Amino acid sequence: MGWERPFLPVLVEWLLARREELPGTLVVVPTAQAGRRLREAMAEAGPSGGAGRGGVLGPRVVTPAFFLQSDGVAPxxxxxxxxxxxxxxxxxxxxxxxxxxxxxxxxxxxxxxxxxxxxxxxxxxxxxxxxxxxxxxxxxxxxxxxxxxxxxxxxxxxxxxxxxxxxxxxxxxxxxxxxxx
Missing domain, CATH: 1.10.10 (Arc Repressor Mutant, subunit A)
Structure with missing residues (x-):
């Protein structure tokens, strides 16, 4: 992915290049705000980089707290x-x-x-x-x-x-x- 460009647009491009795999993909982000920004950027880019060829099923976006769904941790x-x-x-x-x-x-x-x-x-x-x-x-x-x-x-x-x-x-x-x- 490299360090030449901001991470969010690079990640969106990388994910959209794998759009067939997105419904089964889990993306872990540091904060809920980061998740909102990722989903927003993916919606803006669209399934073909903004060319508007229909919709795309996005990945599941979670924060680290998602992994605390274990015994003893209160829902x-x-x-x-x-x-x-x-x-x-x-x-x-x-x-x-x-x-x-x-x-x-x-x-x-x-x-x-x-x-x-x-x-x-x-x-x-x-x-x-x-x-x-x-x-x-x-x-x-x-x-x-x-x-x-x-x-x-x-x-x-x-x-x-x-x-x-x-x-x-x-x-x-x-x-x-x-x-x-």
Whole structure:
């Protein structure tokens, strides 16, 4: 492939040259964003380098977390449920005031925790792509301007981790941080 050109266009050309094999091809990318960029570049290039000769079935594009589908690692739905349980179980939001100056859920309809749990799980997924937990990311911020917020988020993450352990699971974040690929 060489170093003369940026990697993405070279990879797209290489993959499209093998378009008959693409449906059975697995491409591992470092982040979900890299996967989106690859799929977008392949769509723009088309099956014949942009000449527009019909469609093409693309490869399966995954991040390293894909390989953590093993015994003991909690599925996404279980982790999301743990986030909901933790959020609904917080009695004193003062510990998390840096992130939530007003207690979430006060005066909200039932089910308020699920959208917030999804957002927090998504955030955790973003730092997970770097092989980190939220607590590890918080440590990297040190005394930065957002340090208090990250520490509060790490406190929620610790509660989620504890709950997952109680349920007999290990999170993907912990698995990636403990056993980097």
């Amino acid at each position: 996404h739905a279980v982790e999301l449920t743990a986030w909901v349980e933790v959020l609904e179980g917080v009695d004193d939001w003062g510990e998390f005031a840096a992130v939530f100056p007003e207690a979430p859920g006060d005066g909200e309809a039932r089910g308020w925790a699920l959208p917030l749990a999804r957002s927090l799980a998504d955030l955790r997924g973003m730092v997970q792509e770097g092989g980190l937990t939220v607590a590890m990311a918080a440590g990297r911020f040190g005394d930065g301007i957002e340090a208090d917020r990250w520490q509060a988020l790490a406190g929620l993450e610790r509660r989620v981790e504890r709950l997952l352990r109680d349920w007999g699971w290990r999170s993907k974040s912990t698995a990636l941080a403990d056993d980097p690929m």
